[in-house]
Amino acid sequence: MEKIIRICRNEEETANFAAQIAGEAKAGDVFALYGTLGMGKSVFARGFIQSLTNAEEVPSPTFTLVQSYEALDFEIYHFDLYRLKSPEEIFELGMEEALYEGVCLIEWPEKMGGYLPKNCFSVQIAPHPEGREISISSASAEKITRLKSLGF
Numbered sequence: 001m002e003k004i005i006r007i008c009r010n011e012e013e014t015a016n017f018a019a020q021i022a023g024e025a026k027a028g029d030v031f032a033l034y035g036t037l038g039m040g041k042s043v044f045a046r047g048f049i050q051s052l053t054n055a056e057e058v059p060s061p062t063f064t065l066v067q068s069y070e071a072l073d074f075e076i077y078h079f080d081l082y083r084l085k086s087p088e089e090i091f092e093l094g095m096e097e098a099l100y101e102g103v104c105l106i107e108w109p110e111k112m113g114g115y116l117p118k119n120c121f122s123v124q125i126a127p128h129p130e131g132r133e134i135s136i137s138s139a140s141a142e143k144i145t146r147l148k149s150l151g152f
Contacts, residue, residue: 004152009131015047022048027074032109035125045105075102087113
């Protein structure tokens with residue numbers, strides 16, 4: 001599986017990279033954000049959302065579990081599944097509708113179990129000596145082609 005890899009030295013570079021990725025988003029896209037606590041998942045989501053909306057503040061949905069934002073062509077759903085006890089709890093959050101009609105940014109996607117779409121964008125954020133390494137992959141060749149059109 002092909003990957004797009006970017007080293008981001010700070011939060012600003014992470015947010016800018018996410019904004020570039022957001023430019024290729026379309027309804028039905030799911031971005032599964034993987035990484036340990038404090039790795040930059042919320043920073044990535046914030047940069048993505050702010051580039052497509054007029055939202056000044058984009059809080060992490062740690063306690064609300066989901067926040068939504070109106071973009072020009074679709075609704076953006078920002079999920080934080082850290083506190084879920086079982087994968088089935090996603091249905092109480094309106095996840096089904098969000099997956100098909102909007103663009104989803106999902107922190108802690110492993111909590112979804114088998115409900116995570118197989119062709120999502122998998123965004124892995126890991127420590128790197130120069131900051132953070134962000135690698136994006138997908139089982140969908142079309143999705144990777146869209147990202148490569150950005151010059152990555």
